[in-house]
Amino acid sequence: MKKFYLIALFFIGAFTSQAQELKWYTDVREAITVSNTTHKPMLMFFTGSDWCGWCIRLQNEVLKTAEFKKWATDNVVLVELDYPRRTPQTPELKNQNNELQQAFGIQGFPTIYFTSAEEKEGKVNFKGLGQTGYVAGGPAAWLTVANGIVNPKKS
Template sequence: MKKIYLIAVFCLAMVSAQAQELKWHNDVKEAIAIGTKENKPLLLFFTGSDWCGWCIRLQKEVLKTPEFTKWAKDNVILVELDYPRSVPQTPEIKQQNYEIQNVLGVQGYPTVYFVKGEKKDEKFNLQALGKTGYVPGGPVAWLEVANGILSQK
């Protein structure tokens, strides 16, 4: 009986953990469509996921916390724009990421842009709302900055 109880608790924990996971998009056009439908801005996370120490630190201290997960589900559509050194990417994703990096003038990582996306005459436009990067102090400090940016929209 004890084993069945432990197995049930484990299964519930796994389902709960999976329900907590966030959906990070890598196709900006798809994310814009979702953001338009849900009336939410996009959070564009510019990262060097396999080499950038500050990017990894931002992920660990903020983007993978329960506080951020809850906030993100209510407030934004998440988009990861990755510039890895050893992780393969399709040519289309590479081109998309570099084009958006150039349009927004991103020069360092991590950079987090909040944008309003729209499709107009078969073209996609991004209106910058504000940007941030790594903020010391964990999720509370980071979310304070993010909420400040989003409150101006």
């Protein structure tokens, strides 16, 4: 009987932890569709995931925290635009990310750009809401900045 409870507890825990994982889109067109369907802006995370110290620090101090997960679920569609040095990417993904880096004028990492977008006649029009990067002070400090961009009337 104890085995049954332990197994049941294990599966409940496994499903709960999976439910808490955030969905980071890498295909911008898919993210735009979700953004427009849910009426949430996109959080576009421009990162060098395998070499950028500040990007890794932002991930560990903010983006992987419970506070961020709750906030992100309620407020944004997450998009990761990665520029790794050691991790292979498909040519299509590299091309998409390079085009977006140029379109948004991203010159340093990490940069987080908040935007909404619409697609008309095969062309994407972005409406910038604001941008940020690493903010010292952990999730509370970072979320204060992000809320000021995403929910300016509530700040």
